Amino acid sequence: MAKEVRLWEGNHLVAEAAILAGCRFFAGYPITPSSEIAEYMAVRLPQVGGTFIQMEDEIASMGAIIGASLAGVKSMTATSGPGFSLKQENLGYACMAEIPVVVVDVMRGGPSTGLPTHPSQMDVMQARWGTHGDHWIIALAPAFIHEIFWATVRAFNLSEKLRIPVILLLDEILAHMHEGFRLPDSSEIEIVDRAKPTVPPDRYFPYDESQGDVPPLAAFFSGYRFNITGLNHDKSGFPTTNPEIIQRDMERQRRKIERHLDEILWWDEHELEGAELAVIAYGSIGRSAHAAVDRARALGIRAGLFRPITLWPFPEKRVAALAEQVRTILVPEMNMGQLVLEVERVAAGRCDVVPLGKVGGIPIDPPEILEAIKARV
Amino acid sequence: MAKEVRLWEGNHLVAEAAILAGCRFFAGYPITPSSEIAEYMAVRLPQVGGTFIQMEDEIASMGAIIGASLAGVKSMTATSGPGFSLKQENLGYACMAEIPVVVVDVMRGGPSTGLPTHPSQMDVMQARWGTHGDHWIIALAPAFIHEIFWATVRAFNLSEKLRIPVILLLDEILAHMHEGFRLPDSSEIEIVDRAKPTVPPDRYFPYDESQGDVPPLAAFFSGYRFNITGLNHDKSGFPTTNPEIIQRDMERQRRKIERHLDEILWWDEHELEGAELAVIAYGSIGRSAHAAVDRARALGIRAGLFRPITLWPFPEKRVAALAEQVRTILVPEMNMGQLVLEVERVAAGRCDVVPLGKVGGIPIDPPEILEAIKARV
Amino acid sequence: MAFDYEKYLRMERMPHMWCPGCGIGIVVKAMLRAIEKMGWSQDDVAVVSGIGCTSRTPGYLDFNTLHTTHGRALAFATGLKLARPDKHVIVISGDGDAAAIGGNHFLHACRRNIDITLIVVNNYIYGMTGGQASPTTPFGMRASTAPYGAVDPAMDICQVAIAAGATYVARGTVAQGLLLERYILNGLKHKGFSVIEAMSDCPVQYGRRNRMSSAVEMIQWIRDHGVPVTRAKELPPEELEGKFVTGELHVAERPEYTEEYRRLIEKAQKAAEGAHG
Amino acid sequence: MAFDYEKYLRMERMPHMWCPGCGIGIVVKAMLRAIEKMGWSQDDVAVVSGIGCTSRTPGYLDFNTLHTTHGRALAFATGLKLARPDKHVIVISGDGDAAAIGGNHFLHACRRNIDITLIVVNNYIYGMTGGQASPTTPFGMRASTAPYGAVDPAMDICQVAIAAGATYVARGTVAQGLLLERYILNGLKHKGFSVIEAMSDCPVQYGRRNRMSSAVEMIQWIRDHGVPVTRAKELPPEELEGKFVTGELHVAERPEYTEEYRRLIEKAQKAAEGAHG
Amino acid sequence: MKHYELRFGGVGGQGVILAGAILAEAAVIYDGLYAVQSPTYTAQVRGGATKVDVIISDRPVIYPRATEIDFFLALAQRSYDVFHHQLKDGGIVLVDETLVTRVDEDRYRVLRVPITDLAEREIGRVVVVNAISLGLTVGITGVVSRRAIEQAVAARAPKGTVDMNLKALNLGFEQAARLGFPVEERTEEAV
Amino acid sequence: MKHYELRFGGVGGQGVILAGAILAEAAVIYDGLYAVQSPTYTAQVRGGATKVDVIISDRPVIYPRATEIDFFLALAQRSYDVFHHQLKDGGIVLVDETLVTRVDEDRYRVLRVPITDLAEREIGRVVVVNAISLGLTVGITGVVSRRAIEQAVAARAPKGTVDMNLKALNLGFEQAARLGFPVEERTEEAV
Amino acid sequence: MAETRVQEGKAAGAVEQPSPGKSLPRIEVIADFCKGCEICVVMCPRNVLEMRADPSRWVGSVVAVVRPEACTRCMLCEVHCPDFAIKVF
Amino acid sequence: MAETRVQEGKAAGAVEQPSPGKSLPRIEVIADFCKGCEICVVMCPRNVLEMRADPSRWVGSVVAVVRPEACTRCMLCEVHCPDFAIKVF
Numbered sequence A, B: 001m002a003k004e005v006r007l008w009e010g011n012h013l014v015a016e017a018a019i020l021a022g023c024r025f026f027a028g029y030p031i032t033p034s035s036e037i038a039e040y041m042a043v044r045l046p047q048v049g050g051t052f053i054q055m056e057d058e059i060a061s062m063g064a065i066i067g068a069s070l071a072g073v074k075s076m077t078a079t080s081g082p083g084f085s086l087k088q089e090n091l092g093y094a095c096m097a098e099i100p101v102v103v104v105d106v107m108r109g110g111p112s113t114g115l116p117t118h119p120s121q122m123d124v125m126q127a128r129w130g131t132h133g134d135h136w137i138i139a140l141a142p143a144f145i146h147e148i149f150w151a152t153v154r155a156f157n158l159s160e161k162l163r164i165p166v167i168l169l170l171d172e173i174l175a176h177m178h179e180g181f182r183l184p185d186s187s188e189i190e191i192v193d194r195a196k197p198t199v200p201p202d203r204y205f206p207y208d209e210s211q212g213d214v215p216p217l218a219a220f221f222s223g224y225r226f227n228i229t230g231l232n233h234d235k236s237g238f239p240t241t242n243p244e245i246i247q248r249d250m251e252r253q254r255r256k257i258e259r260h261l262d263e264i265l266w267w268d269e270h271e272l273e274g275a276e277l278a279v280i281a282y283g284s285i286g287r288s289a290h291a292a293v294d295r296a297r298a299l300g301i302r303a304g305l306f307r308p309i310t311l312w313p314f315p316e317k318r319v320a321a322l323a324e325q326v327r328t329i330l331v332p333e334m335n336m337g338q339l340v341l342e343v344e345r346v347a348a349g350r351c352d353v354v355p356l357g358k359v360g361g362i363p364i365d366p367p368e369i370l371e372a373i374k375a376r377v
Numbered sequence C, D: 001m002a003f004d005y006e007k008y009l010r011m012e013r014m015p016h017m018w019c020p021g022c023g024i025g026i027v028v029k030a031m032l033r034a035i036e037k038m039g040w041s042q043d044d045v046a047v048v049s050g051i052g053c054t055s056r057t058p059g060y061l062d063f064n065t066l067h068t069t070h071g072r073a074l075a076f077a078t079g080l081k082l083a084r085p086d087k088h089v090i091v092i093s094g095d096g097d098a099a100a101i102g103g104n105h106f107l108h109a110c111r112r113n114i115d116i117t118l119i120v121v122n123n124y125i126y127g128m129t130g131g132q133a134s135p136t137t138p139f140g141m142r143a144s145t146a147p148y149g150a151v152d153p154a155m156d157i158c159q160v161a162i163a164a165g166a167t168y169v170a171r172g173t174v175a176q177g178l179l180l181e182r183y184i185l186n187g188l189k190h191k192g193f194s195v196i197e198a199m200s201d202c203p204v205q206y207g208r209r210n211r212m213s214s215a216v217e218m219i220q221w222i223r224d225h226g227v228p229v230t231r232a233k234e235l236p237p238e239e240l241e242g243k244f245v246t247g248e249l250h251v252a253e254r255p256e257y258t259e260e261y262r263r264l265i266e267k268a269q270k271a272a273e274g275a276h277g
Numbered sequence E, F: 001m002k003h004y005e006l007r008f009g010g011v012g013g014q015g016v017i018l019a020g021a022i023l024a025e026a027a028v029i030y031d032g033l034y035a036v037q038s039p040t041y042t043a044q045v046r047g048g049a050t051k052v053d054v055i056i057s058d059r060p061v062i063y064p065r066a067t068e069i070d071f072f073l074a075l076a077q078r079s080y081d082v083f084h085h086q087l088k089d090g091g092i093v094l095v096d097e098t099l100v101t102r103v104d105e106d107r108y109r110v111l112r113v114p115i116t117d118l119a120e121r122e123i124g125r126v127v128v129v130n131a132i133s134l135g136l137t138v139g140i141t142g143v144v145s146r147r148a149i150e151q152a153v154a155a156r157a158p159k160g161t162v163d164m165n166l167k168a169l170n171l172g173f174e175q176a177a178r179l180g181f182p183v184e185e186r187t188e189e190a191v
Numbered sequence G, H: 001m002a003e004t005r006v007q008e009g010k011a012a013g014a015v016e017q018p019s020p021g022k023s024l025p026r027i028e029v030i031a032d033f034c035k036g037c038e039i040c041v042v043m044c045p046r047n048v049l050e051m052r053a054d055p056s057r058w059v060g061s062v063v064a065v066v067r068p069e070a071c072t073r074c075m076l077c078e079v080h081c082p083d084f085a086i087k088v089f
């Protein structure tokens, strides 16, 4: 039965989308501006037979969702900057142990307590590098209400498919804005569940490369008894210090990303054809840039927009090609320059890369971006 | 009185250097391979009238050193990967509040519990981006025993001078190796203490731009009563949500780094003259690369070494110039490729940048680097 | 005669941000009167907090004031106190700050018996973030994250403090500001870690969700649910169900941490000299 | 008759890595005998740990085993248990893991009274990292970070557990493996959060520094310093100084968390249906 | 193309953010338009200035914040001061005249209504300030249909307060008419 | 140029890492050479294979790990197996013959001494295995002076054990001599 | 309103009669700080205070001193005013 | 060695005499697991066990069963062997 259009708060839609994607466990600790996700889950999860728990802190929340996921239940947590910092250690555990989980970080002004009720895009680099040690992670930054929905579903699907934590990065504007959206029917939603082992228990190994880059993950209590550890491990999940095994294991983890780029990478392009200047922007500033590009085009300026939704892994190839095409890439972000560093790296000198960072809790609006575009063409 | 040459363990020398640099407070939580720093401090600090405390966890340790530093006492903590992740939130507080502290991270294999007793260089990006929100930080990665000493002293001096947290990045090899070193006399050591206010208490503001990019920091209990918060604040240290004030404050913080690059940046060059290939390596792998370059030169290969000791801020200008000079930059690291990303960014396509990452807890030895050099010339 | 609160307030930052009828102000006043009675110079006092409504206190007070991260006030305070054991460090925390995310630092400050006074303003809720359940939200009561009523039992902060080793533990209420002042005063006088829990009202985030929408109603509820410790001892457990015990719950003498550390320093220095001599 | 430990061991990973005489193995055996008595299928049992020597236990056991991060075992276990309330979750932790870095999760697992059994192997020290002081290192005893003797008083894990709300709390020792087994068994039977503290020896990192270099000496010390709770009640406090009380220290009935949550789900679903109908 | 940017400004607790959501709901659910409601909090607790932007359009809304505001409802001076800057020259400013006294008359078209007084006097409850404001807003701007705002208000009104809120909404429309904005015919089947 | 790379391998608890430090101290403090001692732990607790590299040179040591080992002392089979690979062809392997039995005779020059047995039999304490090993190492390689290693051992020996350790060291030198390596003259003022 | 009174018992030793030798109590309200919470009103054992509506304030009301002559200077109003808005001299 | 005996009291109900009807106890030592800690030796109330030096092992010794006939099958050795190295049948 087709559902009606409703006005959705970004945070609430994340929660509802998670439930539709199969999420049945949420552990969290309140923090502005993400708390509405927890509050919505507190109401809704028990209605669908799931479990919401408010833990004693963010560290515990992150631990709890890994535990629940290991029992085969799709799990999520949500937080903002300070809480995201606290989750980093256990987030790294999920990377190492390859446990599917979804972590929402609603970005607010930072560092530290910063500007709790104001938007920022300051956790973009942390999302990639926040935990210690080499690790791979996926981070999605939707911009429109429907993207918030589909990015949440995709976060779960990628996480399940690749046995990897997926970060959903919102900013406070998107989290708190309300926008009209019709919830799709469950038949319209493709849901991916992690692969289950096909071998009998005595031949099951949770990190068995011979089963592919993403070996199946059995659920605890399902008759497959195995070991999970945050130490480097061999294919059976037991600790090892063997350098070759470890190197291979890490390479396999990297391959999980590299070989699935087609499914992971997601972006939007707007007016890039014939563009001499490309704006690269994401999240709510992606919308601002979209508006600015429209205005620029209206003025006859050949500007276009590349709006990555997948921030990590970064869409390197496409951006490299873009750098080849345009003379300038402008990168407005609500921070002092973060993703622009990655753009610079990928552009590799092929064009000018111009940061347009701004902090203080107010967005970069279309006129400001338009000004910057004009100054560069 | 000139001291004798002694065999120093890297970790112990960090601790002794800290004491000579004026450190009188250490709070920590044990973790391999950094624990010897705490253990040494537990013995030595009370001997010099200082205080060592083992806190309940790394979060508390980080909080305690900020508290002690605010009372005017130079403070340090030491940890390794998992603990470094846990310190991130309060590390960001030190950035925001601009409290001088020194944090040692002895890198071991990661992510997660990883390889606790084996070396890595996997926390390099985390050192820059581990906490949420925009922030600036200094990270030093010494390679030789004398550098360990001087980098520790410099960490304190930069921290005091710039009111910024400084990260000292060792790897397990450097932490546990013993090497001969003669402790300098205190007269040979330049010690920088944070600027004290020169204005009377009623005109004192802890973030007063008019006092320079690094406004003086009064000690608690010194007759200057002021407020410190992790919220964005105005010059007086009270919370503000004024975007202009915040933007200016963040820009001042960035300037603290930019205007003091001369003092902050520190690197070693070896055989770069006429080099066609430059190796960029740091920490113990910097030593390996040095040996490899020597062997390459002996074979008539025009290779040289750029060995940054200051990793963050990255010595952009020098590396950009190098990228102009050479055909290839080779970046061996005990990780899957971290600092190489920054090298790529800075090289901006001027030359080939080749990663040589390795994980699994064993170092990249000179023959391996030599092989890679040969393959590229 | 009116107490001169202005002496201790940063008047340029007043009026404060707390909601009408919020009990935090009552606790802060009791604390200021107690400090005045100690006769301490403002320069010698630090007030440290975490994050939350309660934790906004330091910003209004003219001491050395430190607004830290959520739950970590005691960790920062421990460093501050160890750096200057001769000065006075007071920590003020909300129930979430002290007992949820800050629970571990609370445990260990108690254990060390470090000479810090901790005031916990227990309003049963996360006030600042909008009414989520706290570890002290009573069973069955509502919060934005407990829409069907809390299923977690509430923590008794004072009992945990006692078990963990705090040497002065008292519980007062904002319905009895003068008693509260006395407990805080005794806590400040006490050498060792002292915990004063102040049962307080949050009409906006807790009261509103639990049929007590005015501060007056909540304060009444608090008054009615507190049982003085002397009386509590005589009551059967059933009658204490859903109530809390007030008064000085625990006073003990144990070595204080900074003094022990001073002794350790002497010992270490003597040993080191011995080694040289 | 010899107990069939092999049934529960991953024999291909044996012998285990613990030092000669280390008490952890004694605790693990008691735990395995208790599990056997419960008659549980190995598929239905998860053993979860943090980091430390004790926390290496899961790797040797043929259950669903989870070796998490330092101090966080109870957090992971809480998620696991809530996801499958019908299964059995046992956590085994060291004293540092449970009471230092893990203190907060410990407090709140006790408070929630979630049906998990926690076994704390208290060997007074951080074994794995090389003998640093733990929150249970007795006052004055030496550790690598307490070279002049510990100045922090030791935490009484059981007392904190009781104050925080655990409903089965017992303390045994590795000198009395059969009693320990009985406590663990009663803990496993108990519906609610149960804590069994096992006083254990670490000859290498603790004993060596404190003039008990052999396991036998340490186990003797443990035997001599435990006072059964029945006897402890009769002794004056002075005589308990420096000793620890053993036995079942606290057994209570309180609503169990996952059952309460099941009820909440029913309530929520009824309410939601009501809203639809 | 229809594209209208509105801003409601007040202080925490007044409920302007909810009012913005109701207006957006009227547009999206009942009029089939596109809309974004986008709030700004300047303080975490009561008493701080807050605002909400509502952008209503017949095409998808790209940028979710108002940049060229057509209509600004200010229920607190502080809020006016902080948030009026993005108003178009000549844009409409509607203020509660007892609460907002200093307005830039030269730049904007200023309308004054004693909204809070009316709420107390006519309905007897201050909470209906929002419903009155919505009536005024829609009456003045016509940005959504009367029927849509009625349905939206009714759907959001707490149990037992629907009539009171619709009455207040109507009062708003009447006030708009009084200010010279035409009254759309009343829809009776609203509830 | 003098550049000598040594490796001592054993299992946790045997103290080879300390032995490496003492040798490095002999070089640095008493012989005025450059040296790095660089340990490797493969397990956090007892019983795992450990090794320590000592590089002694008359110039500053660049790379702190051994890559072309001249001399390898192996006190455990496991340690030999894991750590012998970087030994030079023809390099010297000294093993405790009761603990290490399988050695690659074709590649290395293998010397066998029953070090642990000697410690028990001649000195009566297993702990002196390290001192004997140091005597052997220096006796065989001459990498530091006898006087230097004596001073280093004496300085590191726990109170009351100096004589025992020096006796063990001497035993090591004697064993080296027995294997055909010349004995440097005894320095009496060592302690 | 008797049932909403919240009083601190004599235990705290604070409730006194006005002493004849002293001047009459002066009760000062800092209206800018008063948030109209009514706590002082219910705390006062002598009905000295009352709330007064004031629609010009976002909180809607402010306290007023209506029977100053009855005041015993017990300080309960001052002690319990969370807003530092009432002072008894 | 009497003074180093660590015994679990009768409370645990475990110390029994060998029952004449049953076959003699068989005590199995898994030498590969035994780390020579001596705990079983001091736990045994009947002096059934003894340590034996074995320099070929890094731990230096291993347990030996010297008086099997005295064994009461009380299981204290087995229960307290941390290394799963001794079994009493």
Ligand SMILES: Cc1ncc(C[n+]2csc(CCOP(=O)(O)OP(=O)(O)O)c2C)c(N)n1
Pocket: A029, A030, A031, A032, A058, A082, A083, A086, A113, C051, C052, C053, C054, C055, C069, C070, C093, C094, C095, C096, C097, C098, C121, C123, C125, C126, C127, C128, C129, C134, C202
């Ligand atoms: C690490 C972190 N997590 C969460 C938050 C969000 N937060 C701020 S205050 C608070 C709780 C406030 O409750 P309480 O401590 O009881 O203080 P109150 O506001 O009730 O006085 C929370 C969860 C934060 N600032 N930092």
Ligand SMILES: Cc1ncc(C[n+]2csc(CCOP(=O)(O)OP(=O)(O)O)c2C)c(N)n1
Pocket: B029, B030, B031, B032, B058, B082, B083, B086, B113, D051, D052, D053, D054, D055, D069, D070, D093, D094, D095, D096, D097, D098, D121, D123, D125, D126, D127, D128, D129, D134, D202
């Ligand atoms: C976050 C973090 N901090 C510190 C460590 C280092 N660490 C590993 S185990 C351990 C303590 C072990 O002590 P305990 O819990 O008592 O266990 P035991 O080894 O004594 O059984 C520590 C501090 C870590 N792994 N992770």
Ligand code: SF4
Pocket: C017, C018, C019, C021, C022, C023, C024, C053, C054, C123, C127, C128, C201, C202, C203, C204, C205, C206, E045, E046
């Ligand atoms: S939200 Fe609650 S605790 Fe916070 S200021 Fe308001 S009433 Fe006080």
Ligand code: SF4
Pocket: D017, D018, D019, D021, D022, D023, D024, D053, D054, D123, D127, D128, D201, D202, D203, D204, D205, D206, F045, F046
């Ligand atoms: S170090 Fe201590 S706790 Fe760890 S295995 Fe050895 S004896 Fe046991």
Ligand code: SF4
Pocket: G025, G027, G043, G044, G045, G046, G047, G048, G049, G070, G071, G072, G073, G074, G075, G076, G077, G078, G088
């Ligand atoms: S001091 Fe205040 S409370 Fe007491 S009688 Fe006077 S007005 Fe009433």
Ligand code: SF4
Pocket: C021, G029, G033, G034, G035, G036, G037, G038, G039, G040, G041, G062, G063, G080, G081, G082, G083, G084, G085, G086
């Ligand atoms: S208690 Fe204070 S704020 Fe409340 S009504 Fe009285 S004077 Fe006003």
Ligand code: SF4
Pocket: H025, H027, H043, H044, H045, H046, H047, H048, H049, H070, H071, H072, H073, H074, H075, H076, H077, H078, H088
């Ligand atoms: S069972 Fe073991 S402890 Fe008991 S008597 Fe026999 S050998 Fe001794």
Ligand code: SF4
Pocket: D021, H029, H033, H034, H035, H036, H037, H038, H039, H040, H041, H062, H063, H080, H081, H082, H083, H084, H085, H086
């Ligand atoms: S207790 Fe076990 S490990 Fe120890 S000596 Fe006896 S059999 Fe060997």
Ligand SMILES: [Mg+2]
Pocket: C094, C095, C096, C121, C122, C123, C124, C125, C126, C127, C134
């Ligand atoms: Mg609270």
Ligand SMILES: [Mg+2]
Pocket: D052, D094, D095, D096, D121, D122, D123, D124, D125, D126, D127, D134
């Ligand atoms: Mg321990």
